[in-house]
Amino acid sequence: MLMAHVLGVSRANIIAHPERILDSPQTLLAEDLLARRFDGEPIAYLIGTREFYGRDFIVSPATLIPRPETELMVELALARLSSIKVPAMPAGGRSTQIYSDQPASVLDLGTGSGAIGVSIALERPDVIVVAIDNSREALDVATENAERLGAHIELIQSSWYESLAGRKFDLIVSNPPYVAGCDEHLAKGDLRFEPQTALTDNSVDGLSSIRIIIEGAVVHLRPGGWLLFEHGYDQRGACRALLLKAGFENLTSVNDLAGIPRVAGGQIR
Numbered sequence: 709m710l711m712a713h714v715l716g717v718s719r720a721n722i723i724a725h726p727e728r729i730l731d732s733p734q735t736l737l738a739e740d741l742l743a744r745r746f747d748g749e750p751i752a753y754l755i756g757t758r759e760f761y762g763r764d765f766i767v768s769p770a771t772l773i774p775r776p777e778t779e780l781m782v783e784l785a786l787a788r789l790s791s792i793k794v795p796a797m798p799a800g801g802r803s804t805q806i807y808s809d810q811p812a813s814v815l816d817l818g819t820g821s822g823a824i825g826v827s828i829a830l831e832r833p834d835v836i837v838v839a840i841d842n843s844r845e846a847l848d849v850a851t852e853n854a855e856r857l858g859a860h861i862e863l864i865q866s867s868w869y870e871s872l873a874g875r876k877f878d879l880i881v882s883n884p885p886y887v888a889g890c891d892e893h894l895a896k897g898d899l900r901f902e903p904q905t906a907l908t909d910n911s912v913d914g915l916s917s918i919r920i921i922i923e924g925a926v927v928h929l930r931p932g933g934w935l936l937f938e939h940g941y942d943q944r945g946a947c948r949a950l951l952l953k954a955g956f957e958n959l960t961s962v963n964d965l966a967g968i969p970r971v972a973g974g975q976i977r
Contacts, residue, residue, distance in 0.1 A: 709751055709755065710738065710741045710742060710745065710751065710754060710755065711738060713741070713754070713755040714730070714734050714737050714738045714741065715728070715730075715734065741754050748897060748898065748900060748901070749901050750773055750898040750901055750902070752767050752773045753767065753768065753769055753773070753901060756768070758773050758774050758821075760774040760776075760778070760779065760823045760827065761779050761782050761823070761827040761831075763827070763830070763857060765821050765822070765823050765826070765853050765857075766821065766849055766852055766853050766856070767821050767849065768821075768845070768849050769901060769902070769903065770843060770845035770846050770848075770849060770903060771820040771821040771845075771846045771849050771850075771903065771906070772820045772821070772883075772902055772903065772906040772907070773898070773902060774820075774821060774823040777964040777965070777966070777968075777970055778823065778824065778883055778938060779827075780962065780964050780965075780970055780971055781824055781881055781883060781936060781938055781971055782824055782827045782828060782831070784936055784960075784962060784971055784973075785814065785824070785828055785879060785881050785936060786828065786831055786832065788879055788934045788936070789812055789814070789828075789832055789835060789878075789879060792812045792878045792879065792932075792933075792934075811834055811835055811836050812835050812836070812878040812879065813835065813836040813837075813838070813876075813877045813878050813879070814828055814835055814836070814837045814838070814877060814878070814879045814880070814881065815838050815839075815840070815872075815875075815877040815879070815880045815881070815928065816828070816837065816838070816839040816840070816881050816882070817840060817868060817869075817880060817881070817882035817884065817921055817937075818840070818841055818842075818868075818882055818883065818884050818885075818906070818917075819839035819840060819841045819846070819847075819850050819863070820841060820846050820849075820850065820883075820906060821846070821849050821850055821853060822839060822849070822850030822851075822853045822854055822859075822861070822863075823853075824839075824881055824883060825837050825838075825839035825850070825859075825861055825881075826839075826850070826853050826854050826857060826859040826861060828881075829854070829859040829860055829861045830857060830858070830859050833860065836862075837859075837860075837861045837862070838861070838862045838863075838864065838875075838877070839861055839862070839863050839864070840863070840864045840865070840866040840868075840871070840872075841863075841865065841866075842865065842866065842867045842868075842905075843865075843903070843905070844865055846903075846906075847863050847865055850863055851863055868917075868920050868921065868924060869920075869924040869927070869928055872928060874927075874928075875928065876928055876929060876930045876933075877928060877929060877930065877933060878929075878930055878932075878933045878934070879933060879934050879935075879936070880921070880925050880928065880929060880933070880934070880935045880936070880937075881935075881936045881937065882921050882936075882937040882938070883937070883938040884909075884917040884918055884921055884937060884938070885905060885906055885907050885908050885909045885914075885917050886908075886909075886914045886915065886917065886918060886938070886939050886940045886943060887907045887908040887914050887940065888908065888911065888912060888913055888914040888940075889908050889909070889910035889911060889912065889914070890912065891908070891914075894907060894908060913943075913946065914940055914943065915943065915946055915947075915950070918937060918939060918943075918947060918950065919950060921935070921937055922935065922937075922950050922951060922954050922956075923954060925954075925976065926954050926955060926976060929976045931976065931977060932975065932976070932977070933975065933976055934973060934974070934975050934976075935951075935956065935973050935974060935975075935976070936960075936971055936972075936973035937971065937972060937973060938970060938971055939969070939970070939971070939972055941968045941969060943969075943972075944961055944969040944972065947961075947972040948961065948972065951972065951973070951974045955976065955977075956973075956974030956975060956976055957974060957975050957976075957977060958974055958975040959972070959973070959974045960972065960973050960974065
């Protein structure tokens with residue numbers, strides 16, 4: 709992968725032409741990248757991209773590296789969107805049982821590189837997608853990905869719901885920081901190089917951000933709207949309890965392809 713990046717060719721090209729001789733600049737770049745990789749720096753940061761949901765997303769040390777298991781969030785979001793009907797609002801402002809053709813709306817909380825929000829916007833161009841992140845640097849990366857991939861998406865700098873001023877959505881999705889602050893894995897492997905604020909909120913149980921997301925979703929979801937969020941392998945029970953306490957119904961819990969509890973959510977009435 710690193711050599712393909714250095715030469716600007718595909719991995720298949722390298723396999724087909726292993727006899728290629730590198731010139732001096734290519735050799736220096738390859739040696740630098742290999743040294744950084746041996747030190748543990750993630751390949752995604754070294755080459756600047758990571759594939760997610762069939763597309764190459766730009767990533768940087770300001771953003772979490774999109775994981776394959778997070779593609780589950782996109783799949784579940786698209787399934788929910790296919791069943792959402794948006795109630796028409798008459799002049800008096802009260803909801804009716806008449807359904808209009810106005811577009812559904814999605815909020816992506818803590819968008820990072822924009823992988824989730826941009827993927828949804830590209831798969832469903834008829835849907836309004838709003839993505840927020842507290843990091844200006846992360847939003848710059850998300851903006852670049854949206855523009856490069858041709859996604860129509862509104863990007864806002866905000867700490868969770870703070871800048872949304874009462875806006876409501878049909879679906880809220882999030883891959884929040886959920887690693888406990890004391891987790892030893894934060895100091896190991898690739899995680900050492902990723903933004904810590906995207907991995908942990910430094911709470912003892914890793915659920916502080918999830919609590920904020922659930923509580924805020926009650927206010928920012930339209931009647932019948934859904935909340936979906938990613939969580940840790942051992943947090944399924946705690947997330948279910950938090951959703952029930954907040955008044956969510958039709959609770960859902962979905963395992964990833966490895967059989968690990970990955971996404972929780974529910975519907976607000």
